[in-house]
Amino acid sequence: xxxxxxxxxxxxxxxxxxxxxxxxxxxxxxxxxxxxxxxxxxxxxxxxxxxxxxxxxxxxxxxxxxxxxxxxxxxxxxxxxxxxxxxxxxxxxxxxxxxxxxxxxxxxxxxxxxxxxxxxxxxxxxxxxxxxxxxxxxxxxxxxxxxxxxxxxxxxxxxxxxxxxxxxxxxxxxxxxxxxxxxxxxxxxxxxxxxxxxxxxxxxxxxxxxxxxxxxxxxxxxxxxxxxxxxxxxxxxxxxxxxxxxxxxxxxxxxxxxxxxxxxxxxxxxxxxxx
Numbered sequence: 001x002x003x004x005x006x007x008x009x010x011x012x013x014x015x016x017x018x019x020x021x022x023x024x025x026x027x028x029x030x031x032x033x034x035x036x037x038x039x040x041x042x043x044x045x046x047x048x049x050x051x052x053x054x055x056x057x058x059x060x061x062x063x064x065x066x067x068x069x070x071x072x073x074x075x076x077x078x079x080x081x082x083x084x085x086x087x088x089x090x091x092x093x094x095x096x097x098x099x100x101x102x103x104x105x106x107x108x109x110x111x112x113x114x115x116x117x118x119x120x121x122x123x124x125x126x127x128x129x130x131x132x133x134x135x136x137x138x139x140x141x142x143x144x145x146x147x148x149x150x151x152x153x154x155x156x157x158x159x160x161x162x163x164x165x166x167x168x169x170x171x172x173x174x175x176x177x178x179x180x181x182x183x184x185x186x187x188x189x190x191x192x193x194x195x196x197x198x199x200x201x202x203x204x205x206x207x208x209x210x211x212x213x214x215x216x217x218x219x220x221x222x223x224x225x226x227x228x229x230x231x232x233x234x235x236x237x238x239x240x241x242x243x244x245x246x247x248x249x250x251x252x253x254x255x256x257x258x259x260x261x262x263x264x265x266x267x268x269x270x271x272x273x274x275x
Contacts, residue, residue: 004054006046006115012039019107030105041093041104042111048088049115052081057120060256065202070244072201072258081123082156082204091127091156096138099150122256126159126199133160133211137230140273145230149209158205163194163212163231163262173213174222180214180229180269189266190214190231193246200260201233201245208233210243212264216275231269242267 015038016022025033056077063075085091094109095101109131116124134153137146152158169175178192190212194200201208210231219225235241247261 004050004057004119006049006118008042008046011111011114012042015107015111021105021107024105024107031103033104033108038108041108044088045090045112045115048085048090049119052084053116053119053123056081056123056256060120060122061253062255064250064255065248065258067201067245067248067258070201070246072203072245072248072260074202074204074258075256078123078256079204082126085127086156091130092154094131095134095154096150099138099146099154101134101154120256122254125254125257126202126204127156129162129198130156130158130160132162133209136211136228136272140228141230142270142272145270145272148236149230149232152207153209156205158207158209159199159202160209160211161197161200163197163200163210165196166193167195173226176213176215176226178212178214178264180216180227180271182216183268186270188214188216188229188269188271190229190243190264190269191266192264194262194264196249197260197262199258200262202258206234210262211272212269214269219275227275228272229269230272231264231267235268 024030059077060075065072065074092101093104093112094106097103113128130153137150153160164173166176180188180190183189192214212229212231213226214229215225216227231243233241242265244263245260246263249259251259
């Protein structure tokens, strides 16, 4: 069984005396945050990483994330751990207060992320991608998208992904082919294939919010022609969107993380930010 002990004391020292958290607290940059509260959060995060997350590492690596008929089955213990994670408020730690988050510094959350990923990276990658989705929507999403999706992403009731890479493109996004066709009602129809999508499909939440890079019909060539779209697994009316996980990549060390090939076949999405 995997063992891990979070270096809480070293992390606290680094946050205070290297990264400048003490100074930021003294200058009132983080509201009511105090040294005692920082210590409490780090101690509790360490216990959760040690006792709940770390045991998942070996289990996830041996079980993997089998795919059958478009459905991914997560390793044993993941569902219970993820429920404890959300109920403990860990997903909401850096989230915007107006959507149910705790509004704590990203710097403090970075130390917690280090614990989750060190204990079991296959588990920690899912919340990490969701945090990125929250950040993108908070800064660039329309009011309608923020109202519809942020509260459940911040709480962890839903998870988020980022869809960039394609089979023919690799890391060269300038030759990306996924397209977005305007539907005439403010939404778009997304078609294309994405690979290496972390936590692209799983059975831990009722919905997954995919952030997908795609091209509009009149988009210029190269990276300047890329736009970002929110494409949920389940649409607001409860219908399943036209997207599917078509395969699982088996990556050394993170077999417990579903690394998916995602296929979009005219899936409904909405523009995030400007075209």
